[in-house]
Amino acid sequence: MSGAQATAESGEGAPGFDASDPPGRFARLLSNDPPRSRLLAALLVAIVLGLALAPFLFPGAKALNVAAKILVFIVLVASYDLLLGYTGIVSFAHTMFFGIGAYGVAIALTRAGPSWVAVALGVAGAVALSILLSVLIGLFSLRVRAIFYAMITLAVAAAFQTLASQLSEITGGEDGLSFKVPEILTPAFSLAGTPFLGVSLDGRLVAYYLLLVAATLLFLVMLRIVNSPFGRVLQAIRENDFRAEAIGYRTVVYRTLSNVLAAVFATLAGALLALWLRYNGPDTSLSFEVMLDVLLMVVIGGMGTMYGAVVGATLFILAQSYLQDLMRIGSSALAALPVGGELLGALFSPDRWLLWLGVLFVMSVYSFPAGVVGRLRSLGLRSRR
Amino acid sequence: MSATVSSATPQQPLPQVRADWLPLAIVPLLALAALPFVGSPSTWLTLTVAGLAMGLIVFIIASGLTLVFGLMDVLNFGHGVFIALGAFLATTVLASMGAWTASPNLLVNFTAVFTAMLVAMAAAGTVGLAFERVVIRPVYGQHLKQILITMGGMIVGEELIKVIWGPQQIPLPLPAGFRGSILVGDAAIEKYRLIAVAIGLVVLAAMLWVFGRTKVGLLIRAGVQDREMVESLGYRIRRLFVGVFVAGSALAGLGGVMWGLYQQNVIPQIGAQVNVLIFIVIIIGGLGSIGGCFVGALLVGLLANYTGFLAPKVALFSNILLMVAVLLWRPQGLYPVAKR
Numbered sequence: 001m002s003g004a005q006a007t008a009e010s011g012e013g014a015p016g017f018d019a020s021d022p023p024g025r026f027a028r029l030l031s032n033d034p035p036r037s038r039l040l041a042a043l044l045v046a047i048v049l050g051l052a053l054a055p056f057l058f059p060g061a062k063a064l065n066v067a068a069k070i071l072v073f074i075v076l077v078a079s080y081d082l083l084l085g086y087t088g089i090v091s092f093a094h095t096m097f098f099g100i101g102a103y104g105v106a107i108a109l110t111r112a113g114p115s116w117v118a119v120a121l122g123v124a125g126a127v128a129l130s131i132l133l134s135v136l137i138g139l140f141s142l143r144v145r146a147i148f149y150a151m152i153t154l155a156v157a158a159a160f161q162t163l164a165s166q167l168s169e170i171t172g173g174e175d176g177l178s179f180k181v182p183e184i185l186t187p188a189f190s191l192a193g194t195p196f197l198g199v200s201l202d203g204r205l206v207a208y209y210l211l212l213v214a215a216t217l218l219f220l221v222m223l224r225i226v227n228s229p230f231g232r233v234l235q236a237i238r239e240n241d242f243r244a245e246a247i248g249y250r251t252v253v254y255r256t257l258s259n260v261l262a263a264v265f266a267t268l269a270g271a272l273l274a275l276w277l278r279y280n281g282p283d284t285s286l287s288f289e290v291m292l293d294v295l296l297m298v299v300i301g302g303m304g305t306m307y308g309a310v311v312g313a314t315l316f317i318l319a320q321s322y323l324q325d326l327m328r329i330g331s332s333a334l335a336a337l338p339v340g341g342e343l344l345g346a347l348f349s350p351d352r353w354l355l356w357l358g359v360l361f362v363m364s365v366y367s368f369p370a371g372v373v374g375r376l377r378s379l380g381l382r383s384r385r
Numbered sequence: 386m387s388a389t390v391s392s393a394t395p396q397q398p399l400p401q402v403r404a405d406w407l408p409l410a411i412v413p414l415l416a417l418a419a420l421p422f423v424g425s426p427s428t429w430l431t432l433t434v435a436g437l438a439m440g441l442i443v444f445i446i447a448s449g450l451t452l453v454f455g456l457m458d459v460l461n462f463g464h465g466v467f468i469a470l471g472a473f474l475a476t477t478v479l480a481s482m483g484a485w486t487a488s489p490n491l492l493v494n495f496t497a498v499f500t501a502m503l504v505a506m507a508a509a510g511t512v513g514l515a516f517e518r519v520v521i522r523p524v525y526g527q528h529l530k531q532i533l534i535t536m537g538g539m540i541v542g543e544e545l546i547k548v549i550w551g552p553q554q555i556p557l558p559l560p561a562g563f564r565g566s567i568l569v570g571d572a573a574i575e576k577y578r579l580i581a582v583a584i585g586l587v588v589l590a591a592m593l594w595v596f597g598r599t600k601v602g603l604l605i606r607a608g609v610q611d612r613e614m615v616e617s618l619g620y621r622i623r624r625l626f627v628g629v630f631v632a633g634s635a636l637a638g639l640g641g642v643m644w645g646l647y648q649q650n651v652i653p654q655i656g657a658q659v660n661v662l663i664f665i666v667i668i669i670g671g672l673g674s675i676g677g678c679f680v681g682a683l684l685v686g687l688l689a690n691y692t693g694f695l696a697p698k699v700a701l702f703s704n705i706l707l708m709v710a711v712l713l714w715r716p717q718g719l720y721p722v723a724k725r
Contacts, residue, residue: 090532140712147460148672150532151664152708158661159705166698288657292540299533347548355544362537365530366523 031227035307037380040373047314055205066321068208070314071215072273077297078222078309079265085304086226087258088238092291093153096160097263099286101126101270106177106280114180123271127264134263138256161286176281211272218268223306234258296361302371311372324350408719412683419691427571432690438578440686441585446640447663447678449633455609455673455722457626459521462535465656466542467634471505471641472651473546476555478504486560494560505638513634517627546653554652557645581643609673665704669711671718680719
C-alpha cells in the first residue's frame with residue numbers, strides 16, 4: 001500500500017496541475033480527481049469510447065455480452081476498491097452483496113412478473129438487506145483487526161452461498177432463476193423498424209445503454225465519495241488508523257460506513273447484472289471464484305485509484321473472454337514441442353488462464369502495488385520532471 | 386529483587402497459572418447435551434466418534450496455521466494449498482501401491498497409508514519452505530499485502546494442482562483393511578474413523594510433548610506470548626518461525642491425506658473448502674492459541690456431526706452459529722492469547 005501509491009497520491013498537489021486552476025466543468029464531473037497521466041487518460045478515453053460505442057464497433061452477441069459484463073464489473077470492482085483500496089479493509093464477502101442485488105431483482109421479477117415496479121421493489125429490498133447485513137458484520141468484526149475481518153467475511157460468505165443454494169423454493173437452488181425483464185429490455189422489443197448503422201435497434205440495445213448510463217453514474221458517485229472529506233478520512237484510516245482515531249475520528253463508524261457504502265454499490269451492480277443476463281444463479285454472482293476475480297481486478301488495475309477499477313475490470317474480462325482463444329493456439333503449438341511439450345501445453349492450456357493471472361496478481365502486489373494505474377501515473381510523473 | 390524474594394522463601398513453589406478449564410469442559414458437555422436429542426446411545430456413539438475423528442483431522446490441519454499466526458503475526462490464506470497437495474499426493478501414492486491397499490492385511494494397508502503420509506508431509510514441508518521464502522518473507526508485517534499475496538499463492542497453487550492432476554474429482558478409496566465398521570454394542574463405528582482418532586491422538590501427544598517438554602516448544606510458546614522478549618534473549622525467532630511454518634505445512638499435508646481419505650474423494654478446490662473450516666476453528670480457539678485450536682476443532686467436528694444427524698439443513702451453518710456463539714461469550718476466542 002505504500003511505495004508507488006504514495007507517489008501517486010502526492011502528485012495531487014503538484015503545481016501546474018489542476019489544483020491551482022479553478023476547476024473546469026469536466027474536472028468537477030471527475031470530482032477534481034483526473035487521471036493525472038496522459039497515457040492513462042488516453043487508455044481511459046479508449047475504454048470509455050469503446051464501451052459507449054460497443055454495439056456499433058463490435059457487432060455480435062458475444063462482444064456485447066463482454067462489454068456489458070465489463071460495465072457491471074467496473075461498478076463492482078470500484079465498490080470493492082472503496083473498501084480495499086481506500087479504507088484498507090479486506091473483505092471476502094463482497095460477492096455476497098453482489099449476489100443479494102442480483103437475487104433481489106431475480107426473485108422480484110420471477111414473483112411479480114416483468115414490470116419496473118418489480119425491479120424497483122427488488123432493488124430496494126436487496127439494498128435494505130445489504131445495508132442490514134453490512135452493518136451487522138461491520139459492527140461485529142470491524143472493531144478488531146483487519147485479518148479478523150477477512151476471516152469472518154470468508155466464513156459468512158461461504159454460509160450465505162450455502163443458504164442461497166439451499167433455499168431452492170425462493171432462489172432456484174443450484175439451477176438459479178431465469179426470468180423475464182420489462183418488455184423494453186427484451187430482444188423482441190423494437191425501437192425502430194430499420195437498422196441504424198447496421199445494428200438493429202432492439203431491447204438489448206436499450207438494456208445495454210441503460211447499463212452504460214447506470215454504471216457511469218454509479219462510478220462518478222463513487223469517485224465523488226472517495227474525493228470528499230469523508231473519503232479523506234477513509235484514506236487516513238488506511239494509512240494509520242491509530243492516528244486517525246487520535247485526531248478525533250471514530251474509526252469504527254467510518255469503517256462501518258465505508259463497508260455499508262461498498263455493499264450498497266455492489267448490490268446495485270448485482271441488480272444490473274441480473275437485468276442484463278435475465279438469469280441469476282449462485283455461480284454467476286455468489287461464488288468464491290467471482291470474489292477472486294474481483295480481487296484480481298482491483299489489484300491489477302490499481303488499489304486506491306478508482307480508475308484502476310475501470311482498467312482492471314476491462315483488462316481482466318477481455319483476458320477472460322479472449323485470452324483463452326489466444327492460449328489455445330499457443331498451447332497446441334507448445335504441445336507439439338518434442339521436449340516437455342506435454343507439460344508446457346498443459347501449463348498454457350486455455351483452461352489454466354487463471355494461473356497466469358494469479359502469477360501476475362502476486363507480482364503486482366510485490367512490484368507495483370498501485371497496479372496499472374499507479375504505474376502509469378508514476379511514469380507520467382517521472383517524465384515530467 | 387526477585388532473587389532476594391526467592392532466596393528468602395526457597396520452599397515456596399512458583400505461582401501456578403490458573404488453568405482455564407471452562408472451554409475444555411464444553412466438549413464433553415456438548416457431547417452429553419446431544420445425547421437426549423439423538424436418542425439412541427448407539428447412534429450417539431457413532432456420531433461422537435465421527436465428530437472426534439473430524440475434529441482431530443481439522444486440528445492437525447489448523448494447528449500449524451494458528452502457530453504461524455501466533456509467532457509471526459502472519460496469516461496464511463494459502464494454507465489450503467498444502468492440504469490439497471497432501472490429498473492429491475495420497476491419490477498418486479495409494480494408486481501406485483495398488484497391491485498394498487487391496488490386501489486385506491491391516492498392517493500392509495498401514496504401510497501404504499503411512500508411505501502416502503510421509504510423502505505428503507515431505508512434499509508439503511518442502512513446498513512450505515519455498516512458499517515462506519518466495520511468498521511470505523517479502524511481506525512480513527504488512528497485513529493487507531499478506532492477505533492478498535497468500536490468496537494469490539492459493540490461486541496459483543490450485544491452478545498448478547489442476548495442471549498436474551487435472552481439474553476433475555479423483556476418487557481416493559480407503560485401503561481394504563480400513564473399510565467397514567466394527568460393532569461396539571449396537572453402535573457401528575467405521576474403522577477409518579477410529580484410525581483417524583488414533584492418528585490424531587498420536588499427533589496431539591507428540592505436539593504436547595514438544596510444547597511441554599522440549600526447549601524448542603518452550604521457545605515457541607514464549608515467542609507467541611512476546612516475540613521481542615525472546616529475541617532480546619538472543620534466540621533467532623525468524624529461524625524458529627521458518628521451522629514452525631514448515632512443520633505446519635507438513636501437518637497440513639498430513640491432514641490433507643486424512644481429510645481426503647475421510648471424504649474418499651479429492652477435488653482441487655478442497656483447499657479453499659477446508660480453509661473456511663480451519664479459519665472458523667482458529668477464530669473460535671483464539672488466534673495463536675494451540676489449546677484453543679484443539680477445543681475449537683473438536684467442537685466444530687462434534688457439532689457438525691450432531692446437527693448433520695438431527696437437522697441436516699442447520700448442519701451447513703453449524704460452524705458459523707458456533708463461531709457467533711463463542712465470540713459473543715469470549716470476543717477474542719476461547720483462549721485469548723496475550724497482547725492480541
